[in-house]
Amino acid sequence: MVRSPCEKINVKRGVWTAEEDRNKLAFGSKHGSGNWTSVPKKARLKRCGKSCRLRWSNCPRPDLKHDNFTTQEEDLIIKLHAAIGSRWSIIAQQLPGRTDNDVKNHWNTKLKKKLSQMGIDPVTHKPFSKLIADYGNIGGCQKPSTQIGSINKDFKNAMMLKSESHQTQPQEFRNTNDQPKLPPTSPPKIETTRTNFLFNRTHSDNISMDLAQVQGMPMMSDASNCLDFENGSVFGEDCLSKTSSPSIPSTCSTSAFSWNDFLLEDAFTTPFCDNHEHDMLMSKDLVSQIENVTRQSSDFQFSSSSDISFIEAMLDQENEMFLSFPHLMEEPSNLS
């Protein structure tokens, strides 16, 4: 049996004591945070290097904030999450004094709930009403298999959109002189990476829900109250705190859901995954995208003439992707 490094004998686990923190801080301030495997020995800590590294990033350093997240910070997190997904370390870099764990915890405990209550899917950042509309006539006379197929496809596409939005952008939109640019609206190239598979699988429990639960959710008409088109912000200044709907269960299930549908559909996405060049391009684009989002959020001055909210921009990209890759929308002719 393989044991994790932190399970070795004489390696302490659990909450760090004040003394351990002192030792590690003293060592860190003296030597920095170089080789983590040697840190426990040198700092005389009975911890594994991994645990030390984690504690170093999360411990009460003087440069870390411990007050509540501001509305501006929340707004930025939401926008960055919409842009690049759950890359907490990158998002945290845009929030001075916050760690990736802070941001991740805040997202999981607060922001996801708030978005759901506003009628916005925290995974796709789309309004639930839009998702439902995309599913077509769920309550109609479609065959169950067809319904599931289209639901899965929609989410798959949403995930791909999400994924591609931070992975690829057309060459002409890439930034040549590090000046941030607005997100492109031309058809993006599609690729599938590990991220896609993770989204396809790990979020699947979030995306299946009973129709009754879906119908009970606040629709975009409610959520739109929070769309601040006046200044271009997706969320108004005080909108996040104005939630009154009952919270939505994070995990729901439908009797019709089948993992096989997801697993089978992965096969439709894999042919796009071979272009390593896009990975190289992605990093630059990602930086531009983050810079753009960060700049917009820090300015809090949006051109009303641009008037395209983040969600709208995402939806536009999705629509154009559908047009560019119509085969992704086709029903599998016969999977058996």
Next chain:
DNA sequence: AAGCTAGACAACCGCGTTCCG
């Protein structure tokens, strides 16, 4: 006062990536 529950946060785990001999 005791028990229960939900929220917040700290820490762990597993996996992919990077580094280095």
Next chain:
DNA sequence: TCGGAACGCGGTTGTCTAGCT
């Protein structure tokens, strides 16, 4: 070039605490 070790990240779990019954 290859393989193992180390690192970094994101998801998940565990623990503590405040509030409620």
